[in-house]
Amino acid sequence: MNPPDLKYSEEHEWVRVESGDLAVMGVTAFAAESLGDVVFLELPQADTELTQSEKLGEVESVKAVSDIYSPISGRVLEVNQQAVDNPELVNESPYDSGWLLKVTISDPAELDKLMTSEQYEAFLASQEN
Amino acid sequence: MKRTPLFESHVGLGARMVPFAEWDMPVQYAGILDEARAVRTGAGLFDVSHMGRVSIEGPAAASFLDRVLSSDVPGMRVGRARYGFICNEEGGIIDDCIIYRRDRDRFLLVPNAGNTAGVLEWLSRWSPSEREVRVEDVTSGLAMIANQGPRAAEMMEGLTPDNISSLRPFSAVEMRIGGVESLVARTGYTGEDGFELIVPRESAAEVWRLLIESGATPCGLGARDVLRLEAGLLLHGNDMDPATNPYEAGLDRFVDPDRGGYIAGEALRRVRDQGPSRVLVGFNMVGRGIARHGHPIMDGPDQIGSVTSGTYSPTLDRNIGLGYVPTGFAPPGTRFEIDVRGRRVEAEVATLPFYSRRKSA
Numbered sequence A: 001m002n003p004p005d006l007k008y009s010e011e012h013e014w015v016r017v018e019s020g021d022l023a024v025m026g027v028t029a030f031a032a033e034s035l036g037d038v039v040f041l042e043l044p045q046a047d048t049e050l051t052q053s054e055k056l057g058e059v060e061s062v063k064a065v066s067d068i069y070s071p072i073s074g075r076v077l078e079v080n081q082q083a084v085d086n087p088e089l090v091n092e093s094p095y096d097s098g099w100l101l102k103v104t105i106s107d108p109a110e111l112d113k114l115m116t117s118e119q120y121e122a123f124l125a126s127q128e129n
Numbered sequence B: 001m002k003r004t005p006l007f008e009s010h011v012g013l014g015a016r017m018v019p020f021a022e023w024d025m026p027v028q029y030a031g032i033l034d035e036a037r038a039v040r041t042g043a044g045l046f047d048v049s050h051m052g053r054v055s056i057e058g059p060a061a062a063s064f065l066d067r068v069l070s071s072d073v074p075g076m077r078v079g080r081a082r083y084g085f086i087c088n089e090e091g092g093i094i095d096d097c098i099i100y101r102r103d104r105d106r107f108l109l110v111p112n113a114g115n116t117a118g119v120l121e122w123l124s125r126w127s128p129s130e131r132e133v134r135v136e137d138v139t140s141g142l143a144m145i146a147n148q149g150p151r152a153a154e155m156m157e158g159l160t161p162d163n164i165s166s167l168r169p170f171s172a173v174e175m176r177i178g179g180v181e182s183l184v185a186r187t188g189y190t191g192e193d194g195f196e197l198i199v200p201r202e203s204a205a206e207v208w209r210l211l212i213e214s215g216a217t218p219c220g221l222g223a224r225d226v227l228r229l230e231a232g233l234l235l236h237g238n239d240m241d242p243a244t245n246p247y248e249a250g251l252d253r254f255v256d257p258d259r260g261g262y263i264a265g266e267a268l269r270r271v272r273d274q275g276p277s278r279v280l281v282g283f284n285m286v287g288r289g290i291a292r293h294g295h296p297i298m299d300g301p302d303q304i305g306s307v308t309s310g311t312y313s314p315t316l317d318r319n320i321g322l323g324y325v326p327t328g329f330a331p332p333g334t335r336f337e338i339d340v341r342g343r344r345v346e347a348e349v350a351t352l353p354f355y356s357r358r359k360s361a
Helices: A029-035 A081-085 A108-113 A117-128 B007-012 B032-041 B061-068 B113-126 B152-157 B201-213 B221-230 B265-274
Strands: A013-019 A022-027 A038-042 A055-061 A065-069 A074-079 A101-105 B016-020 B023-028 B044-047 B054-057 B081-087 B093-103 B106-110 B134-137 B142-148 B172-177 B180-185 B194-200 B278-285 B296-299 B302-313 B318-326 B335-340 B343-350
Touching: A029 A055, A101 A108, B007 B023, B007 B201, B023 B032, B023 B221, B032 B044, B032 B221, B044 B201, B054 B061, B054 B113, B061 B106, B061 B113, B093 B113, B093 B180, B113 B134, B142 B152, B142 B201, B152 B194, B180 B201, B194 B201, B221 B302, B221 B318, B278 B335, B296 B318, B302 B335, B318 B335, B318 B343
Parallel strands: none
Antiparallel strands: A013 A022, A022 A101, A038 A055, A055 A065, A074 A101, B016 B023, B044 B142, B054 B106, B054 B134, B081 B093, B093 B106, B142 B194, B172 B180, B180 B194, B278 B318, B278 B343, B296 B302, B296 B335, B302 B318, B335 B343
């Protein structure tokens, strides 16, 4: 299930606002499941400026490569080195230990452009048809 | 989209189906990495019914195939299988395939799924009269299942009264598997011990079920591709094609160009005598990244070649690949860079195969 306290993008990324302007982001369970076994992550370094909807990196499975788009604008505070070293965490725990980046949000209003978990599930259902 | 006789079995097992060479095939069941591991440690089951099956019979079958295939056919003993190439008059690889000698005048050829039509066309172009050689596409009446892995032989022992464990590599005999008359060959495409079974279409699902019940893990094309690459086995369409010849692909041990009447003989003798200007090499990624088919291989500002296959290797836990480079870059240990979607990543030439199983007694 997609946790209700997160916000979701149409490109299948999620954001969780931790406190104030601190947020964590990753890719959704749907994205991880669609890709299959994730074996490689290409992520930006700390201090990189991210722009909403622009490519921030790549997630690669045995068979496919997919771009990761930034769900919000901000500055990278921390990269999940655990996930870089063990990309299978993205499959095993996409919303928890498989998180990708911690960021400082530059424009909180951008969060309103993202979907709630209910909206995201409706979006997934509409994509299937 | 074509379906193999095992389509319903795959859907029933929850496989993820993808189009492959006009066939609707399982790319994975539980997951590619788990499936690859099952083949390296136990046994994995593959539906390879999409590959072609061509019957070649008649008093001139052996001499005809000797003109078409890259190595000696008349000298093959009955019950043997052999890997080789079908090359065009320029020595380019139309397909790689396995030929089975079932009887003195009876052969079975197994080309790749996507090349079956082209191979049939090539055969009909060179075949003599119907009276001497009959070429027939028997793909649709048969299914083909591969059971691969160190435990494949013992798992199958319970399914047949015949002595399956004594079957030698690249031998093929008829035996009953779960009561089904099958052609069983000790061949495969994974680098492990294993078998390939050719069974009547209507019995395919039953044989598949029995093999799963005896402990084999169903595996998709995703795992198959990882396993063959780890074992340094080439895939036609990726690592070789009509614009490459067996010498460039490093597979000259499967070529005898000196036989009289061999269609590609003259061209291949020329390549052999001059030596190829580029060769296929295996490489390990030194930097972070996975090379993929089509990525440029770079030496400084110059593109010197292209990646033909690349993957993460779960058995070796590193990223590996194949590609063509000028012969000067072929010695193991040579370094070059690969342009991975705009990012330069260092790679080092490796000795093939990347993985070889420990041979048991």
